[in-house]
Amino acid sequence: MPSTRPTVDSASGAKDRTRVNDHFYAIINPAAGGGRCGKLSPAAVDRLRLKGLGIETAQTSQPGEATALARNAYARGVRNFLAVGGDGTAFEIINGLFPEALTGGKPVLGFLPLGTGNSFLRDFTTRGVEHTIEALAAGVRRPCDVIRLRHSDGDIYFLNLLSLGFPADVGALTNRRFKSLGEFGYILGVLTQLLTLRHSAFAHRLDAAIDWDRRECLFLTFSNSKFTGGKMMIAPHADPSDAKIEYVRWSPIGRLKLLWLFPQLFSGKHIQHRLASRAAAERIELDLSGPVNVMVDGEILTLQCRSLEILPAALDVVA
Numbered sequence: 001m002p003s004t005r006p007t008v009d010s011a012s013g014a015k016d017r018t019r020v021n022d023h024f025y026a027i028i029n030p031a032a033g034g035g036r037c038g039k040l041s042p043a044a045v046d047r048l049r050l051k052g053l054g055i056e057t058a059q060t061s062q063p064g065e066a067t068a069l070a071r072n073a074y075a076r077g078v079r080n081f082l083a084v085g086g087d088g089t090a091f092e093i094i095n096g097l098f099p100e101a102l103t104g105g106k107p108v109l110g111f112l113p114l115g116t117g118n119s120f121l122r123d124f125t126t127r128g129v130e131h132t133i134e135a136l137a138a139g140v141r142r143p144c145d146v147i148r149l150r151h152s153d154g155d156i157y158f159l160n161l162l163s164l165g166f167p168a169d170v171g172a173l174t175n176r177r178f179k180s181l182g183e184f185g186y187i188l189g190v191l192t193q194l195l196t197l198r199h200s201a202f203a204h205r206l207d208a209a210i211d212w213d214r215r216e217c218l219f220l221t222f223s224n225s226k227f228t229g230g231k232m233m234i235a236p237h238a239d240p241s242d243a244k245i246e247y248v249r250w251s252p253i254g255r256l257k258l259l260w261l262f263p264q265l266f267s268g269k270h271i272q273h274r275l276a277s278r279a280a281a282e283r284i285e286l287d288l289s290g291p292v293n294v295m296v297d298g299e300i301l302t303l304q305c306r307s308l309e310i311l312p313a314a315l316d317v318v319a
Contacts, residue, residue, distance in 0.1 A: 023054040024110065024136070025078045027066045027093055029085030030059055032115035034180060037085050044112050044129055045084070051137040055082070060089075070096025080108045082136075086115015091158060091297040094315075098146065098157040102314065109144075110136055110318035116183075119227040119298070120160045123240060124319035135318050143313035144240050147224050149296065152304040159315075160297040161228050161235065162308065164202045165219035166250075168293040169193055171300045183230050194259060199252040203287040206247060206279055212287060218250040218258070218275075222284060222308050226268070228298075236268030237278060243312035244280035251275040283309045 026045060030038030045055055056078075060066050070081060070093040081097070083090040090111060097107050111121050113128045124142075125131035149156045163171075170189045177192075178185030199216040221228075223235035223246040238246035253261070253275055264270040271278055286305045294303045 022052060022139075023056070024048075024080045024082045025070075025073045026055050026057045026082040026084050026112070027069050027089065028057060028059045029066060029089040029115070032085035032089055034116070037114035040114050041084050041112065044114065044133070047133055048136060051133065053136060060092075064092065066092035067096040070094075071100070072096075074100060074104070074107065079105055080110075082110045082112060084112040084114060086113065087119050087160060087298040089115060090120065091160075091299055094146065094157050094159060098148070098311075098314070099155065102311065106314065106316060108141060108316045108318060116230070119230055119232075120225050120240075121319060122227040122231070123225045123238075132318065140318055141316045142241065142319055144315045144317040145224055145243055146311040146314040147222065147245060148309050148311055149303075149305060150307045150309075152291075152306065156296060156301075156303075157311075158224070158297045159240070160225050161221050161223035161238075161295075162297075162305075163219060163221045163228070163234075163295040164292060164305070165200055165217060166193065166197075167219050167221065167228070167234070168295040168300065171295040171298075172293045175300050186229050190262065194255050197255050197258070200292075202292070205285050206281040207283055208285075213249075216252055218253050219248075221248045222246070223248065224310075228295075232265050233268035234265060235278075236271055237280070240317075241313065242280070243310055244282060245284060245308060245310050247279045247281055247284065249277045251277075283307065 028041050049055055058069050066089055074097055081093055083093050101107050110132055112132055113121050147158050170193045173193055174186050174189030178188045199218055201214050201216045202220055203212045203214045205212050221234050223238040225240045226233050226235055226238045228234045235246040235248050270276055285307045288304050291302045291304045294301045
């Protein structure tokens with residue numbers, strides 16, 4: 001079982017060049033990407049050390065451990081973090097940093113994308129690890145919003161998006177049956193879910209609108225960044241630093257029509273279809289009668305959602 005004991009060291013000859021702001025706490029999920037992260041992360045971390053960065057590392061061995069590691073590190077004064085894995089690793093780290101980071105000092109988060117999805121970083125680059133190494137070495141920082149979801153059992157924080165309806169149901173099915181197949185598994189999940197296609201109503205209103213939207217829909221998404229599922233551009237107008245939640249709704253649609261339009265989700269052209277609508281909001285309220293499938297930053301949960309709100313520039317990202 002991988003050790004969770006942090007280790008600190010720098011590349012030979014680089015220690016004298018390392019500044020306080022160049023020290024990062026790297027939380028590594030060796031299981032990410034079907035074990036790919038565990039094989040590739042040592043070399044990637046060594047490359048950062050050769051750039052003069054001080055890297056403290058910790059490996060996770062079970063779900064939720066990255067949250068605990070991040071929370072403990074933040075409590076002892078660490079402010080620079082590195083998510084080594086996929087979207088799920090970053091999601092856990094974010095939930096270890098917040099809500100304490102709202103009052104305790106803004107954290108910095110970098111990404112070594114060695115997992116399956118790595119959706120968030122695609123807003124900035126398609127070069128993955130190479131881009132991150134260059135950005136870390138150059139000390140690049142970008143302000144980034146965070147979205148807070150309030151649900152019946154507490155709060156969740158996320159960087160990418162939250163989906164209700166078809167994408168969440170597909171995600172739940174994919175996790176149960178096709179997760180090991182990566183992006184191809186998600187497509188299999190879509191095709192399988194089409195066989196039992198259903199539309200649901202998720203009562204919601206944007207920015208304290210008077211009327212609730214109780215219409216049935218194929219899905220609702222609430223995004224901070226453009227991509228999900230790796231390369232799917234579900235919210236082409238999203239901007240992770242505009243202090244807005246990008247809201248996308250798609251009205252009910254038949255199976256064949258959905259199958260025909262599905263490729264447009266990868267280009268963002270779906271947003272131009274007459275069945276699609278979008279808006280930008282700072283706060284969204286939901287009035288759900290009970291828990292539903294929720295996909296949040298690639299994680300599938302069952303929650304009774306109550307509200308979402310934007311936390312402007314709550315985080316700096318290295319991208």
